[in-house]
Amino acid sequence: MSDQDADAEVDVGADAETGDATGGIQFGPGQDDTGDTGPDLEAADADGRPGPTDAPGGRAPYVESPIIMTTVRVVVPFVFTFGLFVMFHGANSPGGGFQGGVIVGTVVLLLGVAFGIATTRDWIGPRIPVAVVGLGVLTFVGIGAGSVLLGGGFLEYAVYGVKDATKYGIELVELAIGAVVAGVVTGLFFAVSAGGRPGGEPE
Amino acid sequence: MSAVVPVGIIDLLATRSYYLVTFLLLGVGTYTMIASDNYVKKVIGLNLFQVGVFLFFIAAAYVDGANPPLLDEPGPYVSPLPHVLILTAIVVGVSLTAVALGLVVRIYAEYGTLDDDVVREVRADE
Amino acid sequence: MNELPALLVALPIVGSIVAFLASLVRTRSGWYVAVATLAVHTVAAVALAERVFTEGQLSYVVGGFTAPYGIELVVDGLSATMVVLVAVVSLGVLAYARVAGPRSNPFYATYLLLVTGLTGVSVTGDLFNMYVFLEILGLAAYALVASGERGESAVAGLKYLIVGTVGASLFLLGVGYAFVATGTLNMADLSVKLAEVGYTSPLVRAAFGLLVVGLFVKVAVFPLHTWQPTAYAGAPDSVSALVAALVSTVAAYALVRVTLSVFTVEFLVANPLARQLMVVAAAVSIVVGSVLAVAQTDLKRMLAYSSVSQFGLVVAAVAVTTETALTGAAIHLVGHAVMKGGLFLAVGLVAASTGTRLIAGYDGLSQRLPGAAGSVAVLALAMVGVPPAVGFVGKWYVALGAVEARAWPIAVVIFLSTLLTLAYFARLIERMYFREPPEWATDIDEAVDTDADTGGVADVATDGAGPRAVSTGMRATVLAAAVLAVLLGLAAVEYGQLLEPTVERLLS
Numbered sequence: 001m002s003d004q005d006a007d008a009e010v011d012v013g014a015d016a017e018t019g020d021a022t023g024g025i026q027f028g029p030g031q032d033d034t035g036d037t038g039p040d041l042e043a044a045d046a047d048g049r050p051g052p053t054d055a056p057g058g059r060a061p062y063v064e065s066p067i068i069m070t071t072v073r074v075v076v077p078f079v080f081t082f083g084l085f086v087m088f089h090g091a092n093s094p095g096g097g098f099q100g101g102v103i104v105g106t107v108v109l110l111l112g113v114a115f116g117i118a119t120t121r122d123w124i125g126p127r128i129p130v131a132v133v134g135l136g137v138l139t140f141v142g143i144g145a146g147s148v149l150l151g152g153g154f155l156e157y158a159v160y161g162v163k164d165a166t167k168y169g170i171e172l173v174e175l176a177i178g179a180v181v182a183g184v185v186t187g188l189f190f191a192v193s194a195g196g197r198p199g200g201e202p203e
Numbered sequence: 204m205s206a207v208v209p210v211g212i213i214d215l216l217a218t219r220s221y222y223l224v225t226f227l228l229l230g231v232g233t234y235t236m237i238a239s240d241n242y243v244k245k246v247i248g249l250n251l252f253q254v255g256v257f258l259f260f261i262a263a264a265y266v267d268g269a270n271p272p273l274l275d276e277p278g279p280y281v282s283p284l285p286h287v288l289i290l291t292a293i294v295v296g297v298s299l300t301a302v303a304l305g306l307v308v309r310i311y312a313e314y315g316t317l318d319d320d321v322v323r324e325v326r327a328d329e
Numbered sequence: 330m331n332e333l334p335a336l337l338v339a340l341p342i343v344g345s346i347v348a349f350l351a352s353l354v355r356t357r358s359g360w361y362v363a364v365a366t367l368a369v370h371t372v373a374a375v376a377l378a379e380r381v382f383t384e385g386q387l388s389y390v391v392g393g394f395t396a397p398y399g400i401e402l403v404v405d406g407l408s409a410t411m412v413v414l415v416a417v418v419s420l421g422v423l424a425y426a427r428v429a430g431p432r433s434n435p436f437y438a439t440y441l442l443l444v445t446g447l448t449g450v451s452v453t454g455d456l457f458n459m460y461v462f463l464e465i466l467g468l469a470a471y472a473l474v475a476s477g478e479r480g481e482s483a484v485a486g487l488k489y490l491i492v493g494t495v496g497a498s499l500f501l502l503g504v505g506y507a508f509v510a511t512g513t514l515n516m517a518d519l520s521v522k523l524a525e526v527g528y529t530s531p532l533v534r535a536a537f538g539l540l541v542v543g544l545f546v547k548v549a550v551f552p553l554h555t556w557q558p559t560a561y562a563g564a565p566d567s568v569s570a571l572v573a574a575l576v577s578t579v580a581a582y583a584l585v586r587v588t589l590s591v592f593t594v595e596f597l598v599a600n601p602l603a604r605q606l607m608v609v610a611a612a613v614s615i616v617v618g619s620v621l622a623v624a625q626t627d628l629k630r631m632l633a634y635s636s637v638s639q640f641g642l643v644v645a646a647v648a649v650t651t652e653t654a655l656t657g658a659a660i661h662l663v664g665h666a667v668m669k670g671g672l673f674l675a676v677g678l679v680a681a682s683t684g685t686r687l688i689a690g691y692d693g694l695s696q697r698l699p700g701a702a703g704s705v706a707v708l709a710l711a712m713v714g715v716p717p718a719v720g721f722v723g724k725w726y727v728a729l730g731a732v733e734a735r736a737w738p739i740a741v742v743i744f745l746s747t748l749l750t751l752a753y754f755a756r757l758i759e760r761m762y763f764r765e766p767p768e769w770a771t772d773i774d775e776a777v778d779t780d781a782d783t784g785g786v787a788d789v790a791t792d793g794a795g796p797r798a799v800s801t802g803m804r805a806t807v808l809a810a811a812v813l814a815v816l817l818g819l820a821a822v823e824y825g826q827l828l829e830p831t832v833e834r835l836l837s
Contacts, residue, residue: 092273098294127353134350141343145336154335154391181294188301192308236491249494256502263509285508288457292501295464299494302468306475306487313480322484 062116072114080107087178088171097174101181108186117193129187136179143173221262228255240319242310246303253296257289333377334389334402334452337412338445340370345441352434359437360427366441367420370448374416378409382827386834388454396454397515403454406831407659410824411451411582414663418574418670419444421806425674426567428800429681431476439476443469443571447579456504456591457514459583463500463547467493470576474564485563492556496546503539506532507591519591528592528599537596537603540587547580550644551614554637561633566677569629573636574670578662581643585658589835594650607648612742614641619749623756628676628686631753632669635712638746639665645739646727654730655832656825661723663824664817668712668720671810675705678807681799688757693766700804702761704811709754711814714747719818726825 087100112120144155152159157169209215216223228251235248264285270276272283307317314322344366351358381387386405390396404412419440426432446466453459471493475486508514510532511522523533542553549557557577561569588597597604618638625631639661646658678701679694680686695702711718714725724743731739817824 092271096290098290102297130349130353134346137342137346141339141346144339148332148336153389154332154339184298184301188305192301192305233495236495242487245491249491252495253498256498256505259502260505260508263505282512284514288508291457291461295461295468298468299464299471299490302471303487303490306471306483306490309475309483310480310487313483326481326484 062118064116065114068114072110076107076110079110080104083107083178083182087174090174091167091170097177098181100174101178102185104178104182105185105189108182109189112189112193117190121190121194124186124190126190129183129190132183133180133187136176136183139176139179140173143169143176221258221265225255225259225262228252228258242307242317242319243304245319246300246307249303250296250300253292253299257292257296260285260289260292331387331389333373333380334387334404335391337370337373337377338402338449338452340373341366341441341445341448344370345438345445348434348441349438356434357432359434360423360432363423363437363441364420367416367423367444370444371413371416371420374409374412374448377404378413381406381409385830397513397518400458401454401515401517402452403516404452405834406828407582407585407835408451410659410663410828411579412448414666415444415447415451415575415579418666419447419571421809422567422571422574422670422674424802425570425677425806427802429567429677429803431478431565431567436473436476439469439472440571443473443575445469447575450579450583454516455514456507456516456519456587459586460497460501460504463580463583464497466576466579467497467547470572473568474560474572476568477563477565479563481563482565485559489556489560492546492553496543496553498543499539499546500543503536503541503543506536506539510536516586516591520593523592524595528596533592533596534600534603537592537600540591541584541603541607544580544584544587545610545644548577548584548640548644549637550610550641551617551637554614554618557637558630558633561636561673562627562629566673566680570670570673570677573632573673574666577636577640578666581640581658581662584644585647585655585835588647589650589655594836597648597650604648604650607644608736608739611641611645611648612738614638614644615742615746616749619746619753623749623753625753626688628688628691628757629673631688632672632676635750635753636665636669638750639669639712642724642727642743642746645736645743646730649727649731649734649736649739650836651730651734652829652832652836653726653733655835656828657723657726657728657730659828659832660719660726660821660824664711664719664723664814664821667810667817668708668718668814671708671807671814672705672712674803674810675701675708675807678799678803679705681803688760690767691757691760692764694761697766701807704807706758706761707811708814709758711811711818713750713754717818718815719821720814722818722821 083100083103083106085100086095086103087097088095090096090100108120108124143157147156147159148154150159155169155173157166159165160169162168209218232248232250232252232255235251236245237248239245239248264282266279266281269279269281272280310322311317314325316322344362347366348359348362351362377387381404386403388396388404389402391400391402394400423440443466446462446464446469449462450459450466453462467490471486471490474489475483504514507519507523510526510530511519513519513522526533528534546553561573564572615638618634618636618641622631622634622638625634643658643661643665646654646661676686679691679698682698682701683690683694685691694705707718711720714721716722724747728740728743731737731743
């Protein structure tokens with residue numbers, strides 16, 4: 001175990017491991033990533049080759065590229081709209097909730113790549129993905145339970161009194177699923193890029 | 204997908220090619236999972252294995268010259284059921300990959316390496 | 330209430346999301362949400378069981394789309410048993426986990442997702458729906474196994490994930506073959522259509538083979554069991570108990586459902602090779618599981634290999650297909666869940682008090698922790714098969730069924746396995762009652778309150794976590810498991826009679 005510690009500590013920046021007495025790898029559950037106390041994932045991989053380590057806190061440095069930033073700034077609204085389009089068109093053509101949700105989640109990934117993951121995480125925050133996921137699932141279960149309360153079966157759209165209830169019910173469920181998937185993809189992206197968070201995403 | 208039984212190897216390759224690719228993918232996926240040391244490569248092998256299964260479903264559901272099952276399109280229609288099944292299975296596969304990669308990141312944070320042999324040695328010493 | 334099966338599955342999902350969202354408002358609120366959800370869930374499960382056992386099989390189509398086009402939920406006696414078992418055991422482990430287990434909100438959200446998957450597999454009547462719920466259940470189990478604090482949990486979780494997903498993908502491939510053969514996924518419809526296609530056609534045989542092998546991976550039958558010792562040993566103690574008690578049990582239920590409801594007994598009659606292979610796999614699993622268990626030094630790994638052996642018994646009962654054997658299998662599934670769950674919880678209790686999970690550390694436990702030692706002894710004897718505990722009743726019925734079907738090798742193997750089980754459990758009991766506690770043990774007991782570092786020998790606990798506080802919830806749950814193991818044995822005969830119509834329908 002000490003060999004791994006030595007190898008990984010070699011290239012880590014001086015201020016990376018703050019307050020971690022054992023240094024390097026042991027990553028306790030109490031630590032989170034706000035102080036960037038995680039190990040430097042780019043520092044030394046298994047073969048010992050050093051990676052870029054100059055960034056403060058030991059993250060891979062965010063390279064600011066005006067081309068990428070401008071392109072992303074222009075493209076992202078269209079990608080978002082396309083994601084919504086795919087979500088709405090699940091019934092008659094290829095598409096649906098999951099695919100649209102992944103595309104909408106990709107919007108956040110694009111922003112993260114262009115403007116820096118830490119900045120994007122600060123902008124979106126840890127609560128929004130959780131809230132979006134919760135909202136989506138509760139909408140889905142609400143539509144299902146609502147039809148039970150109105151006397152029909154679970155997810156039996158026809159008992160809702162609106163005209164074309166099946167069509168609108170399915171659309172709404174697709175949107176809810178899209179929200180869930182977008183929230184999950186975003187949350188996963190932030191969790192995995194934080195590096196070394198104990199435990200995977202619950203879903 | 205023809206309903207005729209293929210005669211000879213050329214006929215088999217021509218008509219049942221999708222199924223051959225399916226089993227090729229299953230084989231490659233299994234080999235990758237067993238033979239690679241790196242955990243990320245094992246997860247990739249797992250994904251290949253699952254893609255093989257998806258290809259099997261889709262190849263079985265293909266109908267030559269058929270239309271989507273909408274009222275304003277003429278028959279014959281393609282059954283939407285296998286496609287929906289595979290969409291569900293793809294979602295399942297994506298979430299599995301997500302959990303697997305989360306675990307891989309955590310293993311790297313704990314052990315500093317993604318090599319299966321090294322991790323096993325370290326755990327044997329613990 | 331006709332919608333009870335669907336609501337039973339939807340309720341833990343809602344609970345899971347509420348637990349997840351509650352972390353926005355207040356951290357550490359997960360346990361309360363989980364308890365509330367599972368309490369309602371248990372009440373609903375008992376209501377469903379009562380309805381099914383008095384009025385017969387209940388089926389419900391989701392969304393009003395009639396079967397076989399829609400998804401049908403079918404609850405018969407065996408399903409109702411599983412649902413009640415899942416509800417009660419998960420509530421029990423929750424009572425244990427308040428102090429002992431990981432306490433974050435995502436942990437409880439995943440816990441409830443696991444309960445969703447378990448309930449879903451038990452009530453579904455559609456083959457692909459069963460795959461989806463198996464995967465939900467698997468995902469939650471992988472995440473829960475990896476939720477321990479040490480790196481070992483992550484490696485165990487990853488290994489479990491890879492092996493479990495291969496099994497589930499094989500199951501999916503089997504579903505694909507069955508779908509290509511018949512065009513339907515509803516289990517009742519499939520059983521009719523598969524008979525029409527013919528039980529000797531290669532498509533149907535391939536479907537059966539793949540489905541059964543996929544489920545063998547989930548049930549951990551030898552030689553597909555390698556994930557089980559690593560996963561059980563690497564997981565936190567409450568998770569080990571939950572997963573050991575419920576996940577393989579529900580997978581074994583799925584095996585019964587697939588073999589007997591989808592491919593009926595006629596399939597096994599038309600393909601004697603299939604039956605023989607299942608019998609051989611079961612017999613090898615029973616013997617090898619016990620033999621490997623004898624050789625272990627770590628208690629959780631020993632219990633994991635013991636599980637391999639016990640589930641071999643259930644697979645043997647499915648392969649033999651007599652009424653007595655199937656009743657025995659059902660009783661053994663319930664009994665094993667209670668006993669194995671109780672044993673893992675007891676191991677966790679002892680580890681929390683003394684910090685050890687090695688068999689060598691159990692010397693003289695009866696003097697140090699009399700309650701825990703007593704519970705372990707009762708549960709161990711129940712697993713060996715001492716009457717009137719439930720372990721005896723299950724094994725007896727299965728052995729009787731094997732003799733009725735003239736499958737003599739199974740009866741001999743069951744007898745052999747009982748001797749081997751006695752070997753490794755008697756070793757444990759002897760250590761607890763007839764040996765003196767080691768010198769370092771007394772130091773630990775004094776050091777528990779101060780939570781001091783207890784040094785080398787004692788700190789080899791696989792959880793890595795040292796001694797911590799032992800709550801009354803933990804003690805009460807372990808005691809309740811031991812008492813239940815004996816009570817269930819006494820009630821097993823009546824349960825067998827309740828199950829009779831279900832078993833008859835399964836075998837018709």
